[in-house]
Amino acid sequence: xxxxxxxxxxxxxxxxxxxxxxxxxxxxxxxxxxxxxxxxxxxxxxxxxxxxxxxxxxxxxxxxxxxxxxxxxxxxxxxxxxxxxxxxxxxxxxxxxxxxxxxxxxxxxxxxxxxxxxxxxxxxxxxxxxxxxxxxxxxxxxxxxxxxxxxxxxxxxxxxxxxxxxxxxxxxxxxxxxxxxxxxxxxxxxxxxxxxxxxxxxxxxxxxxxxxxxxxxxxxxxxxxxxxxxxxxxxxxxxxxxxxxxxxxxxxxxxxxxxxxxxxxxxxxxxxxxxxxxxxxxxxxxxxxxxxxxxxxxxxxxxxxxxxxxxxxxxxxxxxxxxxxxxxxxxxxxxxxxxxxxxxxxxxxxxxxxxxxxxxxxxxxxxxxxxxxxxxxxxxxxxxxxxxxxxxxxxxxxxxxxxxxxxxxxxxxxxxxxxxxxxxxxxxxxxxxxxxxxxxxxxxxxxxxxxxxxxxxxxxxxxxxxxxxx
Numbered sequence: 306x307x308x309x310x311x312x313x314x315x316x317x318x319x320x321x322x323x324x325x326x327x328x329x330x331x332x333x334x335x336x337x338x339x340x341x342x343x344x345x346x347x348x349x350x351x352x353x354x355x356x357x358x359x360x361x362x363x364x365x366x367x368x369x370x371x372x373x374x375x376x377x378x379x380x381x382x383x384x385x386x387x388x389x390x391x392x393x394x395x396x397x398x399x400x401x402x403x404x405x406x407x408x409x410x411x412x413x414x415x416x417x418x419x420x421x422x423x424x425x426x427x428x429x430x431x432x433x434x435x436x437x438x439x440x441x442x443x444x445x446x447x448x449x450x451x452x453x454x455x456x457x458x459x460x461x462x463x464x465x466x467x468x469x470x471x472x473x474x475x476x477x478x479x480x481x482x483x484x485x486x487x488x489x490x491x492x493x494x495x496x497x498x499x500x501x502x503x504x505x506x507x508x509x510x511x512x513x514x515x516x517x518x519x520x521x522x523x524x525x526x527x528x529x530x531x532x533x534x535x536x537x538x539x540x541x542x543x544x545x546x547x548x549x550x551x552x553x554x555x556x557x558x559x560x561x562x563x564x565x566x567x568x569x570x571x572x573x574x575x576x577x578x579x580x581x582x583x584x585x586x587x588x589x590x591x592x593x594x595x596x597x598x599x600x601x602x603x604x605x606x607x608x609x610x611x612x613x614x615x616x617x618x619x620x621x622x623x624x625x626x627x628x629x630x631x632x633x634x635x636x637x638x639x640x641x642x643x644x645x646x647x648x649x650x651x652x653x654x655x656x657x658x659x660x661x662x663x664x665x666x667x668x669x670x671x672x673x674x675x676x677x678x679x680x681x682x683x684x685x686x687x688x689x690x691x692x693x694x695x696x697x698x699x700x701x702x703x704x705x706x707x708x709x710x711x712x713x714x715x716x717x718x719x720x721x722x723x724x725x726x727x728x729x730x731x732x733x734x735x736x737x738x739x740x741x742x743x744x745x746x747x748x749x750x751x752x753x754x755x756x757x758x759x760x761x762x763x764x765x766x767x768x769x770x771x772x773x774x775x
Contacts, residue, residue, distance in 0.1 A: 436454070560598075626685060647687065
């Protein structure tokens with residue numbers, strides 16, 4: 306039930322509990338401090354009166370019990386109310402009890418006090434509560450026990466009044482504190498209401514808007530900045546999704562339009578056998594291109610959904626590179642390109658499916674061949690470094706300009722759109738290559754300069770040698 310309340314009410318509730326506990330502790334401490342102060346004053350007064358009694362008797366030579374009794378009677382007769390004291394011999398026998406103590410029935414049992422100590426006791430009488438203080442003194446070569454008394458009625462009345470004041474003020478102080486805490490929490494959490502209001506107003510149509518950042522440098526400011534940063538990422542993702550959807554629609558529209566046009570042209574007019582074959586061939590080529598595009602889109606969609614593109618197996622990178630170079634060798638010969646490779650003689654295993662590894666290598670090599678002019682050179686290198694397999698594909702082709710380089714792995718992006726479409730490219734190759742590398746736990750980067758070729762670096766963690774090659 307408490308969890309269903311607002312943070313403001315929960316803060317006020319916790320403040321109420323905290324203030325109540327603190328006030329209870331402070332009340333107890335204050336009462337005990339007051340009691341200690343009052344009793345301390347009484348004890349000091351008892352000690353002072355014992356000293357005065359000693360000083361009064363020290364002037365006379367007192368050595369026997371009768372002499373001590375006589376002197377004490379004289380002292381009591383000169384004291385208002387007969388005094389509040391009694392004296393015992395060193396072995397505990399009563400010598401004298403003043404009338405003030407006797408009329409209240411104070412015990413005549415000697416206190417158990419040692420020389421050099423000060424002993425206290427309370428008399429919890431309902432009619433005359435008192436506090437007694439005793440100490441051992443030496444007079445006439447003998448030890449005597451002096452004990453003075455002081456009524457506690459005034460001290461107890463003061464303590465009772467003080468406790469009543471604390472208890473009566475508790476509801477007022479706790480209530481005022483709770484009200485103040487609610488107001489403070491309401492003011493402190495006001496920016497949260499602003500954040501909620503601004504956040505509710507942001508939707509897919511106005512993702513460019515941001516939350517108002519408080520001027521104070523506190524947790525709410527950090528929360529707002531974090532939410533704004535999240536909105537930046539969401540806006541960027543939405544922009545990429547919209548661009549991706551628009552580009553995919555555009556890419557699919559062209560081959561479908563050509564397929565439909567070729568089919569309608571063949572159906573609406575009388576065609577020769579050769580013309581029909583040519584039309585069907587065009588439809589087949591565009592269908593193949595469309596199928597490839599759809600498969601690429603599905604692969605990227607699965608990768609975005611964090612689905613493994615292929616069951617993890619171990620692939621020999623060296624063997625995969627050799628197979629791809631063998632397949633692309635005729636392309637290089639037709640374009641009069643030189644192909645060089647540096648491949649270790651021993652297997653270099655990576656944790657990824659063989660189809661994906663070959664797809665990755667083919668994308669990089671095919672791009673190098675596409676964008677390298679006749680007479681140029683393409684080089685593929687495989688090496689092992691710090692428990693990682695490193696694949697490098699470099700060319701002497703047209704390269705990539707500095708402003709285009711950050712977008713090289715964007716979907717449907719082409720440095721040369723006309724040439725890419727003419728040569729069958731979809732603009733998804735490098736995006737797929739990046740996803741393949743990322744799912745294997747590796748990295749891919751490129752260094753390039755317009756007119757001076759490109760150099761792709763792929764790093765993938767090596768697999769354990771005891772795993773079976775897929």
